[in-house]
Amino acid sequence: xxxxxxxxxxxxxxxxxxxxxxxxxxxxxxxxxxxxxxxxxxxxxxxxxxxxxxxxxxxxxxxxxxxxxxxxxxxxxxxxxxxxxxxxxxxxxxxxxxxxxxxxxxxxxxxxxxxxxxxxxxxxxxxxxxxxxxxxxxxxxxxxxxxxxxxxxxxxxxxxxxxxxxxxxxxxxxxxxxxxxxxxxxxxxxxxxxxxxxxxxxxxxxxxxxxxxxxxxxxxxxxxxxxxxxxxxxxxxxxxxxxxxxxxxxxxxxxxxxxxxxxxxxxxxxxxxxxxxxxxxxxxxxxxxxxxxxxxxxxxxxxxxxxxxxxxxxxxxxxxxxxxxxxxxxxxxxxxxxxxxxxxxxxxxxxxxxxxxxxxx
Amino acid sequence: xxxxxxxxxxxxxxxxxxxxxxxxxxxxxxxxxxxxxxxxxxxxxxxxxxxxxxxxxxxxxxxxxxxxxxxxxxxxxxxxxxxxxxxxxxxxxxxxxxxxxxxxxxxxxxxxxxxxxxxxxxxxxxxxxxxxxxxxxxxxxxxxxxxxxxxxxxxxxxxxxxxxxxxxxxxxxxxxxxxxxxxxxxxxxxxxxxxxxxxxxxxxxxxxxxxxxxxxxxxxxxxxxxxxxxxxxxxxxxxxxxxxxxxxxxxxxxxxxxxxxxxxxxxxxxxxxxxxxxxxxxxxxxxxxxxxxxxxxxxxxxxxxxxxxxxxxxxxxxxxxxxxxxxxxxxxxxxxxxxxxxxxxxxxxxxxxxxxxxxxxxxxxxxxxxxxxxxxxxxxxxxxxxxxxxxxxxxxxxxxxxxxxxxxxxxxxxxxxxxxxxxxxxxxxxxxxxxxxxxxxxxxxxxxxxxxxxxxxxxxxxxxxxxxxxxxxxxxxxxxxxxxxxxxxxxxxxxxxxxxxxxxxxxxxxxxxxxxxxxxxxxxxxxxxxxxxxxxxxxxxxxxxxxxxxxxxxxxxxxxxxxxxxxxxxxxxxxxxxxxxxxxxxxxxxxxxxxxxxxxx
Numbered sequence: 008x009x010x011x012x013x014x015x016x017x018x019x020x021x022x023x024x025x026x027x028x029x030x031x032x033x034x035x036x037x038x039x040x041x042x043x044x045x046x047x048x049x050x051x052x053x054x055x056x057x058x059x060x061x062x063x064x065x066x067x068x069x070x071x072x073x074x075x076x077x078x079x080x081x082x083x084x085x086x087x088x089x090x091x092x093x094x095x096x097x098x099x100x101x102x103x104x105x106x107x108x109x110x111x112x113x114x115x116x117x118x119x120x121x122x123x124x125x126x127x128x129x130x131x132x133x134x135x136x137x138x139x140x141x142x143x144x145x146x147x148x149x150x151x152x153x154x155x156x157x158x159x160x161x162x163x164x165x166x167x168x169x170x171x172x173x174x175x176x177x178x179x180x181x182x183x184x185x186x187x188x189x190x191x192x193x194x195x196x197x198x199x200x201x202x203x204x205x206x207x208x209x210x211x212x213x214x215x216x217x218x219x220x221x222x223x224x225x226x227x228x229x230x231x232x233x234x235x236x237x238x239x240x241x242x243x244x245x246x247x248x249x250x251x252x253x254x255x256x257x258x259x260x261x262x263x264x265x266x267x268x269x270x271x272x273x274x275x276x277x278x279x280x281x282x283x284x285x286x287x288x289x290x291x292x293x294x295x296x297x298x299x300x301x302x303x304x305x306x307x308x309x310x311x312x313x314x315x316x317x318x319x320x321x322x323x324x325x326x327x328x329x330x331x332x333x334x335x336x337x338x339x340x341x342x343x344x345x346x347x348x349x350x351x352x353x354x355x356x357x358x359x360x361x362x363x364x365x366x367x368x
Numbered sequence: 369x370x371x372x373x374x375x376x377x378x379x380x381x382x383x384x385x386x387x388x389x390x391x392x393x394x395x396x397x398x399x400x401x402x403x404x405x406x407x408x409x410x411x412x413x414x415x416x417x418x419x420x421x422x423x424x425x426x427x428x429x430x431x432x433x434x435x436x437x438x439x440x441x442x443x444x445x446x447x448x449x450x451x452x453x454x455x456x457x458x459x460x461x462x463x464x465x466x467x468x469x470x471x472x473x474x475x476x477x478x479x480x481x482x483x484x485x486x487x488x489x490x491x492x493x494x495x496x497x498x499x500x501x502x503x504x505x506x507x508x509x510x511x512x513x514x515x516x517x518x519x520x521x522x523x524x525x526x527x528x529x530x531x532x533x534x535x536x537x538x539x540x541x542x543x544x545x546x547x548x549x550x551x552x553x554x555x556x557x558x559x560x561x562x563x564x565x566x567x568x569x570x571x572x573x574x575x576x577x578x579x580x581x582x583x584x585x586x587x588x589x590x591x592x593x594x595x596x597x598x599x600x601x602x603x604x605x606x607x608x609x610x611x612x613x614x615x616x617x618x619x620x621x622x623x624x625x626x627x628x629x630x631x632x633x634x635x636x637x638x639x640x641x642x643x644x645x646x647x648x649x650x651x652x653x654x655x656x657x658x659x660x661x662x663x664x665x666x667x668x669x670x671x672x673x674x675x676x677x678x679x680x681x682x683x684x685x686x687x688x689x690x691x692x693x694x695x696x697x698x699x700x701x702x703x704x705x706x707x708x709x710x711x712x713x714x715x716x717x718x719x720x721x722x723x724x725x726x727x728x729x730x731x732x733x734x735x736x737x738x739x740x741x742x743x744x745x746x747x748x749x750x751x752x753x754x755x756x757x758x759x760x761x762x763x764x765x766x767x768x769x770x771x772x773x774x775x776x777x778x779x780x781x782x783x784x785x786x787x788x789x790x791x792x793x794x795x796x797x798x799x800x801x802x803x804x805x806x807x808x809x810x811x812x813x814x815x816x817x818x819x820x821x822x823x824x825x826x827x828x829x830x831x832x833x834x835x836x837x838x839x840x841x842x843x844x845x846x847x848x849x850x851x852x853x854x855x856x857x858x859x860x861x862x863x864x865x866x867x868x869x870x871x872x873x874x875x876x877x878x879x880x881x882x883x884x885x886x887x888x889x890x891x892x893x894x895x896x897x898x899x900x901x902x903x904x905x906x907x908x909x910x911x912x913x914x915x916x917x918x919x920x921x922x923x924x925x926x927x928x929x930x931x932x933x934x935x936x937x938x939x940x941x942x943x944x945x946x947x948x949x950x951x952x953x954x955x956x957x958x959x960x961x962x963x964x965x966x967x968x969x
Contacts, residue, residue, distance in 0.1 A: 027706050027789075074551075101546045103515050115554030124503045126592070128511045128552040142598065149510065149595035156507035157496070163504035168495045169432050171488055173469050173481070183479030184442075188420035208704035215633045215704075293704055294386075294626040295394045302401045306408050312419055313412035315441075320421050327423050327476060329444065 008234060012227045016235020017242065020209060024239075068109035068141055071099030071130075075116035079127075082151045089144055103130055109141045119159045186260055192322045194255070195268060198247035199276030200304065202240040203283035207296045209236045210287035229360030230353065237277075237284055244276035245269045263328040271325070271338055275318045278345040279304070281352050288352075288359055374645040378653025386627060386657070416441070424480040427453045427460040433467070436491045442483055489596050497567045502560055506567070509556055509592050558592055567594075612673070613683065613743065614722060616665045618715050621690040624658040628698030629707055632784050647779035651772065655691050662687045675747055681757065682742035685764035686722070692771035693718070699775060699784065700793045710790070721828055739764060763827070766820035773817075777801055798863035807871065808883040811860045815887030816894070818856040825852045843961075850956035854949055857884050857926065858933040862945055865937055877934045885927035925959050928952075 067088045072080065073096040083091045092099075092108060099111045111130040117123065127149070131142060157164075210233065213219045222232055249269055252262050262268065283300055290296040311317040321337050324330035421441045428434045429450040437443045448456070450465045457463045461480040462471050471481040496505030631637030640650060666683050670676075693714060701707035722740050739760050742752045778784075778800045786793065802810040826849050861880060865872045929952040936948025 023703075024705070027702060096551060097548050098546050100515060100549055113552055115552070117554055119507075122503070124507055124509045124556060126509050126511060126552075126554060126556045128513060129598075130513045130515050132515055146595060146598040149508065149598065153506075153508040153595045157505070160501075160504040160507055163501045164496075164499055166495050166498060168492045169430075169436070170467055171433065171436075171464065171469055172467055173485060173488075174471060183475050184420060184423070184483070188423060192419070204708060205705055208708055212704045215630070217634055290393060294623060294630075297622075299394060299397055299401070302398065302405070306401060306404050309405070309408045309412050312417050313408070313415045315415075315418045315421055317418060320418050323420055324422055329422055329425055 008228070008231055009226075012231040013235040013238055016227060016232055017239040020236055020239035021242070024243075068144070069107065070141075070145070071102060071108045071111035072114070073099050073111065074114040077114050077125075077152075078119065078155055079112070079114055079148070079152045082148045082155070085151070086144070086148065089148065100130060103132065106132070110145060112145070119156055125156060187327050188323055191255065191260075191262060191326050192319045194251045195248040195272050195322060196275065196319065198244045198251075199272060199279050201247075202244050202276060203279035203300070203304075204297065206236060206240045206280050206283045207287040207300055208293065209240070210284060211291060211293040211296055214291040215293065230356045233284060233288070233352075233356045237280055240280050241273070241277055244280075245273050248272045248276075262326045264325040264330065267330075267334060267338075268322055268325050271318055271321055271334070271341070274338060274341045274345055278341065278348060279307075281345065281348045282307075285348075285352050285355060288355060371646065371649055374649040375653040375656065378640075378645065378650055379656040382627065382654045383657045386623065424461045424476070424483065425459065426480065426484070427457070427463040429453055429465050430467075433464055437484065437487050440483070440487050443480075493567075493594070493596055497564070502564055506563075506594050508595055509563075510595060510598060511552065511556075511592055512598070556592060563592070566592075612669060613666060614686070614719060614740070616669065617662050617683070617687055617690055618719075620658060620662045620665060621687075621694040622711065624655060624691055625694035625698040625707065625711060627654060627658075628695055629701060629704075632699070635785055637784065638781070641779075641781055641784075648776045651695065651776055651779060655695070659687060659691060662690075678751070679743050679746050682739035682746075682752075682761060685761040685768065686739055688768035689718070689764045689771075692768040692775070695775040696771050696797075699778065700790055700797070702787065702790060702793075706790060717828075721824065763820050763824055767824060770817045770820060774798075774801060792866070795863045795866055798859055799867040802860060802864050807864065807876075808879050811864075811880050812883040812887035812890075814860040815857060815884040816891030818859070819888065819891035819894075822852055822856045846960045847953065847957045850960060851949070851953040853888075853926075854929050854933060854952040854956060857888055857930050858937075858945075858949065858952070860884065861930065861934050861937065862942075866942065872934070872938050874938070877931065877938060881927045881930040881934055884930045885923050888926045889923050925956065929956050 067090055069090050069092055070083065072083070072091050072093050080091060083089055094102070096111070096113055099108070102108050103111050109132075113128040113130070115126060117125045119125070129145065129149075213222065213232075219232075223229060227235075249265070252265050252268070255262055282303070283296075286300050286303070287296045290299065312319060316333065316337055318337065318341055321330060321334045325334060418441065422444045424443050425446070426437065426443045427446050427448055428437075429448065431447055434445050434447050437445055446460075453460075453463050453465055457470065458472070460472070461474075461477050462469060462484060464470075469481070469484065471477040499505035631640065641647075663680065663684070666680055666687075667677065670679050694711075697707065697710050697714060701710055722738050742757065742760055745752050774797055778797045780800075783793075783796060783800060786796070788796065798814070801814055829845055829848050829852075861872070861877075861884070932952040932955060933945070933948040936944040936951070940947075
């Protein structure tokens, strides 16, 4: 293999990427996502951890209270963001429908020390952002009431939990796990997936457009052609992942160990690109290759995530600074697997190049 | 050959061909991958998802306390004696010494504290669940009931945010009639054993269950839960539906896109074009198998989640929309990588158009612009009316029809096999729709046909700007709506000027501008009367559809806009197009703002 030839092919593909302005679409896409990002951020965090929503609201909410007197009223009075209104159930529900109040609780006249449970009915507005916020607030009130009832009934209990005293730390931090545990690994690995899909397009296109003959009539050999394309796809992985890390830093999200993260992403990216290249060399037709690759990708990702110390987890640990030296071992393992795959793909490419380089299956 | 029989022939041929190209090598491997997927899923369910392992460091002096976080892989636990722990406390995110919890004063420390609190709650619940007297451990049970409430579109007019309560301190009196309700019973209708089982089951369910629970509900305990089980309702149910319904549709449309692209690769479709069949028959014939597959997939999903089959009705326009855009993208992309990027970009746009309005399902009429909202309503068992169906699907039907038409008239050799760039090909497609004999009539029709796209784009903006405070959102909406309209109106002129350089004379510009103005107004009126009467009543509606009140003023405005852009084109050529657009948009926005402010003051 001639390194200069590989460089020529890689350069040609990179120029093609910028000439076709496909990269413009990729940027447009990211800008578009950025436009919706605040919406997405709130939305995805809410999906990931709905209780984070509470932090979004500083407003006070009215709550309708119907039924018998209970210690629950005192629990509500401890909070200044919930205002209790005593009213009958029917007008309370009508007011809830009008959104004059945010929730209604109905408390039966069960005594606290009764044999059976205290069954409270909580009414909320369906499928509404406000309901999610109010739900979290009322949950805390009800948990307080539950603790009180447990104390009243304590003589009927047999086992007692170990006591822990939590500090009053103010606002809970729920974005942290979402940002570091989900967003960052996905963002830095996205370029690897894009590049793997790209190598399939580049290889199958040569077959389907029958441009391979022309390319191979130059001094460039078949394996050099494949290697050049892989090199081009590989080169843009760390660049994009690095750009994401920079963007995150600009947004005030500090990512520790940026360089080791880029090394891990590059190794995993090369693995996926080689996988894509092998599939493309086998099928030589885009529809089949992309189909098999995208299904295979799901399998690979699911398998990786089920294993402790997988590369995604390592990226997370590195980003929060708790990785320890063990990540070098993982990097070595992933690089080793990538090297093995590279040998296999190279051997396969040489065989294809020798037997029937230009035949379309 | 009659049209029907040639469509059938091509449909059968398309089926056979895609089966043979895909069939030989792919199907066995796909089956193998599917088996692997099932195995891997089982493995992942067994071993858990190890994404966030070890992100927190916690130091504990008591092995009994350490057992609380044993099962939580997010914590790396170190059991050290108290004094040593205190001296080394800054190496940890949390330290627990003699039952006191100390967290680092960082974002990470607070996050770790939240995680520890939840683990502790779970631990306390586990102890309580083991009580012989269940109602001593769990004395409080909550029955959660949901109430439906639709807010008025006009609520945002006063700059009020949705969801913020009115004056919470004032005693609230319902404004409408009060419906008498029966009081809930004071005892719970569920057996104690069932509750115990329910508590045992809660321990095992994985975090995914709350998402799968959306589509298949029903439990023995009738929605009764303890306070700590009270998790907030997901306001984003719709996103799950996007994945369940829309993603398979998008995936299948990719095959159609590729099939169209394959006709162009290496001029493979030449034989097909030479055959004595009309382009419309080729396109319909090629699309029918994919349409059938997409419908079958949707039906299978519907059946699987046990939903009523009427869900398929609002999905049909979505399927058509995906297919028609797949046709255009397949016809326009120059290379495979362009195809990939454009289709990913398009799918993001389409998904957000489908998804964002549905966030307001149940609360707002604006949500009805997405057919997915109908799916949600149907899943909730409420159903939708015929008027609602027309309202939310008309734009999808109209845009699909226009895209299919554009594909059909351009399904010719010189268009399919040219090697031009994406934008100039799309311009060719537009120019192809303009007849040489009666260009002005074509411009009139073209302007009318752009209306559904303009409305779609404006709807998207409406949703996007919905949550921005009032004066700013109105200005943004006015300016961007004007810009979109000016682009849509001038695109025909731009295309024709590019293709036939001699066409753009001052006389032709005047007549063409008038034709476009009339066409735009006619299309606007037609679609408005059909669908959008609900939105036009609000203040946002009056920005977008200002021109309803008086007829000759908007007509003059539309013509003036085209004339401005056209004059720039005439004087400066293609390079002057964008400046022309900007000037026309500014004029248009000023006009809109003038009328809007006049109407408001």
